Every structure is written in C-alpha cells, then in structure tokens.
Amino acid sequence: MSTNASIASAFEHAAALMELLGEDKFRINAHARVARAVNDLTTDLASIAGDPKALTAIEGIGAKTAAKITELVRTGKVEEFDELAARVPAGLPALLNVPGLGPKTVRRAWQELGIEDVAALKAAMDDGSLAGLPRLGAKAVEKIRKGLDQLERSAGRLPLGIAMPMAEGIVAFLSTLDGVERAAFAGSLRRGKDTIGDLDILVVAMDAAAVHEAFCAHEDVASVIARGESKSSVLMKLSVSLGRWGRALGSDAEPAVQVDLRVVPAESWGAAMQYFTGSKEHNLKLRERAVKQGLTLNEYGLFKDDGENGPPQSRGIEPVASESEEDIYRALKVVFPEPELREDRGELSAKKLPELIQLGDLKAELHGHTTESDGKLSLDELVEGAIARGFHTIAVTDHSKSSAQAGGLDEKRLRAQAKQIDEAQERFGDRMRILKGSEVDILADGSLDFDDDTLASLDVVVASPHTALSQEPAAATKRLLRAIEHPMVHILGHPTGRLINARGGLEPAMDELFAAAKEHSVALEINAHWMRLDLRDTHVRAAVEAGCLLAIDCDVHSLGDFDNARYGVLTGRRGWLTAEQCVNCWPADRQSDWLKSKR
C-alpha cells in the first residue's frame, strides 16, 4: 500500500542518500522535487501508477522518476533506492538534520573517521578527532555541538496559530525601537502555511546595529546563533506552552524557535519582502524568469544584467525595481501573486489570478458549540460573539449523541434546544439569524448519528468524522462519500480529522469526495482552528478547481475561537478560494436558499 505520503518520503530519503554519497546535485534536486510535487498532489498516485503519460504530466516528474513511482506502487520498493540505502549506514541520514551540519561535512566525517550515527559524532567531538578534519576547527565543532542542542530543544514546526501571535509580538517590539521605520514578518508565516519552521522578520531602521543589539538582548532570547551587520539569528523561547501541538522534547529542554532578523535599506524593502517571503521554489522560478529577460533578482532589487560579476548593488548599479513587491512583479511581467499563492503551483504562469477571499468577506459562522455539548459559551454568548463579528448568521451545531465524551445531544435534548433557539431568536430579532443545527457524527460505516426525520427538523447539518480516524483509505472514501451523498447534509466538517503535529487523520481519495460534493452541493469545511486547518491548502485548491462549495468555520467552542477565522481564510487563500465559492460569504438570502434546497 503506497500512499502519496509514503512515495514522497521514499524520494526524499533517496535524495538524502544521494547527497551523502556525493552524487550529482541536479539529480539529487530532481528527486527532492518529485517528493515535493507528490506531497502537493490530491490525486491518489497509486491510481495512475503505470500510466507514464499521466505521471510525467506532473511538473517535476519525468520518464525515469515516473518509472520509479510505478515500481514503488507495484512492488513496494525501488531497487535503485535499496541499492543506495545499502551503501549508506542507517544512522547517517539523521545527521543531516543537525543545524550547521551539511552533506559535505557528514560525508567527510563518515568516510574519514567512520562516524555513522549521532553517538559516534558526539564521541568524535569529545575526543577531538572531529576537529582534526581539514577545514574543521574548535569553533566549527562548537557550532555543531550547539546545533545538536538546538535540534534537541527545537519545538518542531510551529502551528500557524502559535507562530502568528509570537511574530506579531516581535514585530510590535521592534516597532517601538528608536529609528525603526518599518517592521514586518515574511517567510512561510506571511504565506499562511499551516506550520512554520522559523520566523523571518524584516526591519528598516536608521541604525541597524542598534536594532540587532536590542533584538539579541530581547528577554525571550535563549541563545544567539549568528550576528552580522545585516542579519542576526537567535533561538527564542516560546511564550506559550505547546502541549500536544509541539514535538515531544527530550529531557528538560525548553522549547524554542529560530527567529531571523534582517535590517534592510528602505529602498529595497519590496525586494527584501519578496525575497524573504519565498517560497524557495517560487523565488527560484521567478529568478529564472528574470535571467531570461536579461535581469537579475536578489534581495536588494531587480537589476539589468551587465555581464559583470559580483552583486550589482555593490557596484553602484541602480535597480529597475526594488521599493515594492508590486514593482518587481510588474517589471518581470508577472501577474502580482498574493503571498499565499507563492508556492510554484502555477501562479507565475497564470494570465489572471483569482480575487482571493478576505477575512472581511465572512458573514456567517456555521459551526458553533454551546455548553449543551462541549462548548464554553451559553447560547446567548455564542450569538453575541457572532454579532460582535458583524455576521448575519450563527449556526448552533452541538455534538450528536455518539460523541458522549463531548456531551453530545440525543434527540430529546436536541428538541429542547430547538425551543431555546426559538426563544433566543425572539429576543435577538433581526440582529442575528440563529440556525438550528447539529454537528452530527459520521459513524465508521458512513451512517449518521441521527435518523432522517431528526435531521430534517434542523436548518443546517454539519456531518463530521470523530472516531475511527485511522481506517484504511478505501474505507474512509466509502464512509465520507456516504455522508456527502446523504440528502440532509449541508457541510462536511473537518473532512480528514487530522490534528496538526498530532494525528494524520483519514486519507480518502479526495478527488472522489470533491466530485460527489460538487454533485450534491455539499460544502467542504475548512475548519479554521489552527490545530486542524482541515481541509488543508492543497485540498482546498483541488476542491476549488473541481467547482465545490467551501465553508470556513471556526468550530467555535469559546469566544476566542472566532479569532481563528483568519487562519481559515489564509488556508482558503492558499487554495485560490474566492468569496463567491465560500458559503459563509454569501448574503443571508442566498445562504438560506442553499440550506433550504436540502429540505
């Protein structure tokens, strides 16, 4: 059984092995690229294995890697990859994860000192043999030691909802410093990725040195990794506890994340933001495009290529564009891509890009819990929360009876709640439309937790999987299809049930779900809670292309959960979602017509 994830990891591992064996870097890169391309797919690769045409149609996959994918799906292995693995000690690839240790150094340590794993590396540092290698001295060894320590205390990739407030705090801090004109975060955080590896902060300031000094002296800084004239890197303690959402840390290591600060000249702000926002793949494509137009692009600007060596800005050459990102993309004759689109997923060759959904477009929350099940809010508090957001509609969707641990409602309690909602509607009048609903469990076989009559009595039905989240892909597909095809269901809630950094969730054939959802006019939820973000970005993109309806809902359990909407919107934007295709953005009448079409 080869899932896309396992195929991607096989190619990734093969690329690492080739690096350690010192093979051709372009060949290595080609394999790493296949891994990325496969990770982005929503088609089940197993279903097109053996079809070279379909495989090579995927950018980054050529004739040879297509054959390897087919071999992997059919036999469970790739002979060539096994041969690579046989040539490299099993513990060696893990050394590549140590910050500061790269393939060249690991390879030399292995070939010249026989170091095959982390333990041997530590021993070689202690007995001084590592420092004996050419171009490796005491300081380099100390750096590797620090890298090992950093690896041990790294919190892993931070969930978006943890990284965003932290970055905003750092930006606010830097903005208060004397002489700081601008400050912003860039990187994968600005692109709204669901998890963040490190934080990138950009600043324009009169006195760069003073900013770096203040930054490195920040009370949350655990250690300074590097500090230069334009860039400093630190390890910063997390101001919040990660609990189950972080990597399990060894011993008493305090979780920390790397934060990079760059102070840039005001006139190259746009170039720097473009450069440090990435993604790496997007920038690579963009710079290739620049070269083809006789230009060269770096973090200082876009320059005419004069054929000379060395950075153009340091030779006094004036940039063609640099002050704003818009200027740069315009000069390169590329339609301006919002940061969330910059993943090299077709945004650079698009003649036109969609007008992406914005936070302010949301007009309804269609997934809210109260104290009747596992919510912290009373019915009135939930409604007030929606009013404070400027919404026209709030749906009360407490859990159904099978979710006993969440205090799920049975039919009798559901009827009682309906009465309370009628009374609340009287009280609130036209300040808010309150929908009677349920987040009904999709049981393991795809049947729903309430009978049709009960479901028909509700204004809105969100059907979600909560249990049996590790069932086989085929069973999961059948299960979710059955829920989508149910005539009373409006929204498929958190379709895969994944929890970021904690649970993989279901791996159904998403394309089949999208086709069915389109046919039955069922909206697929982007659950906006940062621990879920389910559907994820690549799923949203495929659902949008399939013509599906999407819902962005906060799955409100407490008042603060409404604030997670921005993460759902970021995820939607990464999937090229427009307000038009998102049911939460529709005017009350249109939304109502859609809901009633299922009654």
Add this chain to the structure above:
DNA sequence: GCCGTTTTCGGCCCGACTGTTTTCAGTCG
C-alpha cells in the same frame, strides 16, 4: 534527472554568514 516563446543539449538563483582560510568552502534560507 528535468526541461524548453532562442534550446532535445546544456543549462539548472543568489547572497549572508562563519570558520578556516590568505581566496574559499560549507551551510542556510
């Protein structure tokens, strides 16, 4: 190993920082 609005062969981004160097290699993003 992939790819093509000059190319089916010959390319494949660019700079900062660090350490070990005396001009550069390795790592990172």
